[in-house]
Amino acid sequence: MSLYYDAARFLAPSEAKSGSLKSRVFSSKELRSSPKQVYALVAEASKWSPILAEVVEKSQLLQHERKLTPSLALILVHDLLLSKSGIAAPATHPLRLAVTRHRARLGAELTKIRIRRGIGSIDELRNHVAKVDVGGTEGIVPNAASPKPMQHPRWARINTLKSTLDDQLQTTFAGFEIVDSLEQILVGESANKILHVDKHVPDLVALAPGTELSKTAAYRKGLIIFQDKASCFPAYLLDAKPEYGTCLDACAAPGNKTTHLAAVLKGSDTTGGKPRIWACERDKVRAGILTAMIGLAACQDIVTVKAGQDFLLLNPEQKPWSEVGSLLLDPSCSGGGIIGRDDIHSVTLPSSTEKGHGPAKSRKRKRKVQTDIKSIADKAREGTQEVVESDDRGDRFSERLRALAAFQLRILLHAFRFPNARRISYSTCSIHAEENEIVVLATLKSNEAKQHGWRLLGRDEQISGMKSWPIRGDVQACQAGIADGSLGAAQIAEACIRCRPGTEEGTQGFFVAAFVRNAHEGFTHSLDPDVYQDNPRNVKESIGDSVHVDEDEEWHGLSDSDIS
Numbered sequence: 060m061s062l063y064y065d066a067a068r069f070l071a072p073s074e075a076k077s078g079s080l081k082s083r084v085f086s087s088k089e090l091r092s093s094p095k096q097v098y099a100l101v102a103e104a105s106k107w108s109p110i111l112a113e114v115v116e117k118s119q120l121l122q123h124e125r126k127l128t129p130s131l132a133l134i135l136v137h138d139l140l141l142s143k144s145g146i147a148a149p150a151t152h153p154l155r156l157a158v159t160r161h162r163a164r165l166g167a168e169l170t171k172i173r174i175r176r177g178i179g180s181i182d183e184l185r186n187h188v189a190k191v192d193v194g195g196t197e198g199i200v201p202n203a204a205s206p207k208p209m210q211h212p213r214w215a216r217i218n219t220l221k222s223t224l225d226d227q228l229q230t231t232f233a234g235f236e237i238v239d240s241l242e243q244i245l246v247g248e249s250a251n252k253i254l255h256v257d258k259h260v261p262d263l264v265a266l267a268p269g270t271e272l273s274k275t276a277a278y279r280k281g282l283i284i285f286q287d288k289a290s291c292f293p294a295y296l297l298d299a300k301p302e303y304g305t306c307l308d309a310c311a312a313p314g315n316k317t318t319h320l321a322a323v324l325k326g327s328d329t330t331g332g333k334p335r336i337w338a339c340e341r342d343k344v345r346a347g348i349l350t351a352m353i354g355l356a357a358c359q360d361i362v363t364v365k366a367g368q369d370f371l372l373l374n375p376e377q378k379p380w381s382e383v384g385s386l387l388l389d390p391s392c393s394g395g396g397i398i399g400r401d402d403i404h405s406v407t408l409p410s411s412t413e414k415g416h417g418p419a420k421s422r423k424r425k426r427k428v429q430t431d432i433k434s435i436a437d438k439a440r441e442g443t444q445e446v447v448e449s450d451d452r453g454d455r456f457s458e459r460l461r462a463l464a465a466f467q468l469r470i471l472l473h474a475f476r477f478p479n480a481r482r483i484s485y486s487t488c489s490i491h492a493e494e495n496e497i498v499v500l501a502t503l504k505s506n507e508a509k510q511h512g513w514r515l516l517g518r519d520e521q522i523s524g525m526k527s528w529p530i531r532g533d534v535q536a537c538q539a540g541i542a543d544g545s546l547g548a549a550q551i552a553e554a555c556i557r558c559r560p561g562t563e564e565g566t567q568g569f570f571v572a573a574f575v576r577n578a579h580e581g582f583t584h585s586l587d588p589d590v591y592q593d594n595p596r597n598v599k600e601s602i603g604d605s606v607h608v609d610e611d612e613e614w615h616g617l618s619d620s621d622i623s
């Protein structure tokens with residue numbers, strides 16, 4: 060059984076995976092089973108993960124078996140349905156029983172997926188997934204809409220503080236063929252010299268995954284920056300302008316979004332004023348990387364790093380924070396959408412929230428989501444510190460998600476208190492609704508949102524590339540969080556932006572939403588200055604006093620006027 064626990068650890072989302080899977084497995088001192096076996100199982104299960112994640116979600120295995128985590132479920136279901144020797148555990152072992160008692164349902168879901176893809180037999184499906192190995196080692200996954208294996212492109216953002224797209228097309232990418240569709244990159248040879256100019260985010264290009272640019276002068280001098288497309292959404296969606304006031308990146312290291320924000324801000328400056336960004340980073344070591352990145356991207360005249368600064372301890376009422384007009388919030392998250400960057404294939408983990416199946420189950424889900432909203436708000440009120448690492452066993456994964464969501468909610472509610480702020484973007488690289496739509500719903504329901512006039516930025520109001528981005532929020536999660544119906548939920552889901560990992564969009568898993576506060580709706584509130592004495596206890600108490608969630612389970616949701 061230790062094999063499954065050992066293997067699950069390497070599939071579990073974690074923010075700071077470094078080194079290849081092979082080196083991480085073989086150098087691990089904590090393994091109780093053979094590293095060779097663990098490596099083989101993780102590599103194989105990760106290849107199957109987009110399919111198995113769907114099987115696990117559709118069968119609602121995680122809702123029935125509370126002791127299973129998403130990664131443990133993925134590995135066990137892999138062996139149950141696909142390994143010739145089945146699950147390597149005694150027939151009565153609780154972990155084995157937790158999946159074998161759902162064998163029929165799990166098998167049926169796998170068959171449905173196969174038939175939907177027009178694949179005749181399980182062996183054909185095996186061949187199809189095996190093809191995933193062709194063409195490289197980075198993030199290649201099969202896709203529901205297309206039987207061809209997909210690659211994860213290499214995205215490069217042109218740093219417009221130092222260069223322009225045209226300059227780069229004529230120099231660094233002079234020998235590249237420009238292709239019209241992203242698909243040509245996704246299914247082409249991994250080393251092809253082809254380039255696609257992105258249709259959503261300005262100054263971003265997609266390249267074949269095997270494109271080697273790290274030795275080019277453009278990369279070394281910071282003229283191009285490797286940044287996944289999804290990770291460019293927050294600064295672009297925030298659409299900050301120098302005339303709104305200064306910008307604050309609350310959780311900034313290593314600095315991809317900070318440097319992007321600097322480029323966007325500088326590009327939008329029509330007044331010749333001096334755009335300014337405060338980049339806050341609690342971890343001093345990571346703040347060092349942030350400073351280096353800012354130097355390389357040549358935005359040290361725009362960005363001031365606050366190294367070792369906890370965003371939650373800033374007093375919004377005091378200068379210079381009282382002058383902040385736009386905030387970019389990209390707090391720590393479970394990282395459940397991150398595409399493998401090494402020899403591990405893109406891992407898609409099943410979501411632990413229920414998908415609606417008929418009215419009874421959707422009522423159950425509604426209750427669960429409302430309980431989640433209440434519980435993360437309670438945790439935020441208690442001032443729970445984020446739980447960053449866990450070994451992803453037992454119920455700890457969902458506990459960790461709840462703790463992270465509470466921390467993310469605190470970050471958002473703190474941002475709402477900046478008296479002159481008018482725009483906020485909130486993002487995570489997680490695919491879990493608990494950290495995304497559910498946090499947004501809890502935020503909208505807070506006293507802070509109502510008191511200070513914050514609302515979601517509707518899809519129609521978003522900057523063009525974000526308005527036209529087709530993947531929106533999880534409407535079921537929004538519906539479940541709003542007791543009285545679908546209209547408000549649909550609008551909230553439309554305002555939210557999601558990216559799916561390992562699909563034809565070529566992105567990692569990601570979530571972003573923006574909040575706005577119209578001038579006539581706010582800028583008049585005042586906080587008790589005694590509350591903010593750079594003292595964690597005071598901050599905790601202040602949040603405790605102000606986050607309000609109805610105790611009553613029958614929450615009747617947001618009215619349209621709350622969100623429009």
Ligand SMILES: C[S@@+](CC[C@H](N)C(=O)[O-])C[C@H]1O[C@@H](n2cnc3c(N)ncnc32)[C@H](O)[C@@H]1O
Pocket residue numbers: 290309310311312313314315316317339340341342345368369370371389390391392
């Ligand atoms: C998801 S990462 C940010 C990634 C970054 N935005 C980028 O694009 O490169 C979250 C960062 O927030 C930092 N962080 C977490 N809590 C914080 C807090 N309360 N105040 C400031 N920084 C915090 C973490 O140390 C971590 O570096």
